[in-house]
Amino acid sequence: MAAVEAVLIAGPTASGKSRLALELARRLDGVVVNADSMQVYDGLSILTARPSAADMAAVPHDLYGHVNPAEAYSAGAYLRDAAASLAAAKSGGRLPIVCGGTGLYFKALLGLLDTMPPVPAAIREHWRGRLAAEGAAALHGLLAERDPAAAARIASADGQRIVRALEVGEASGRTLSALQAGRGEGPLSMARTVKVVLTPERPVLRERIARRFADMLAEGAVAEVAAFRAMPGAMGGSAARAIGVDELGAVIDGSLDLVAARERAVTRTRQYAKRQETWFRHQFGPDWQRLEGPDPAGIEGI
Structure with a gap:
């Protein structure tokens, strides 16, 4: 393989992508670039499982929480932002570690989407x-x-x-x-990227999802949702669809108890992870390495 220009890490929610990206960025003098359509929004760092403040201080992270939740944000907008982030990493001598669960973002980066037309x-x-x-x-x-x-x-x-x-x-x-389904232009070359998709066993992933939501509650997810709902225009945007906003909003409003809200949010997250797994299985070909766990030692080509 020619010199690697980026490492792409995809996978379902709670599969360990952020942990793997952090470790690779430490080892390879990299910058972690977000490729998750919910983590781009400001206001829900806990519920969208954005990297912790400590992780973001340990290595450079980009495109996390940079979009006002009242604003619309598309794959085209992401591509423009990501292209600038990748160029900045290159000029700074850092390896981009692109990490997230939004498959269309990866396709856009690799030039696997046609350019979206301007809408009058x-x-x-x-x-x-x-x-x-x-x-x-x-x-x-x-x-x-x-x-x-x-x-x-x-x-x-x-x-x-x-x-x-x-x-x-x-x-x-x-x-x-x-x-x-077409082919447009992307800032990354298929031949010069190392592409990894995490594929943990289903029981393992289900348990991680439940444990993670319990941690979110302990970290203050209810208060975060209350603050998010008070942000002008936030509840009318895409970020309001983040799993947990409706459930914990119902707790705040007094129409649902916390135990039931947690169960609903965990169930929805597991269903979402299953849809992600199906998408990655059908959309990502054999050039994507499959790893059960976030172990850098299992990655070939770096």
Whole structure:
């Protein structure tokens, strides 16, 4: 292999990605670059399992908590931010260790997504207006007619992503799923990256998820959600979909006890991890090394 320009670490939530990235960054004089669509947002460092303050002080970390939760953030926006982060790492002589659970971000970095077209303001305003007037469920039904593949992976309550799919489709004349299956330009070369996906055994992952949420509660997740709900516009953005916001919000409102909230959040997290596992299994080919645990010794090519 030619000189490695980056190490990519993907995997389901709670699989140990951040721990592995931290260790590699220490060994290889690296910088950890976030590739998780929830960890980009400010306000939920505990619930989104962002690296701890101590970890972030130990080695450089980038693209964590840099987006206002009231703002929309797309794969295209991430690609622009990540390209700048990768360039800065290179100029500083550091190896980027890209770590996260959002598969589309990795595809974007490797040039496996077509460039998203610009959306005229009139089209954007049209679909935002329809979302406000008709609701997410109605527009999800429309998306299912126009782009079944996109509708299948977007939740019927996720108004922002539904609208994004519809407006991109109208602006480009192609479905979002077709664009995402194409090939655009990315800042990383397939041949010069070491690609790793963590694949822990299901029982191990289930236990880690339960233990981690208990730790989140001990670290102050309820207070974090209360503060997040008070941030202007935060509850109307994508960050509000983070697992635990609704459950702990119900605790704050007095409609759910903490034990039930914890059980619901753990169940949702396990379901999410299963969907991530399925996605990585089907979307990441044999050039991605599979590791059961976050052990740097098992990685080839570095």
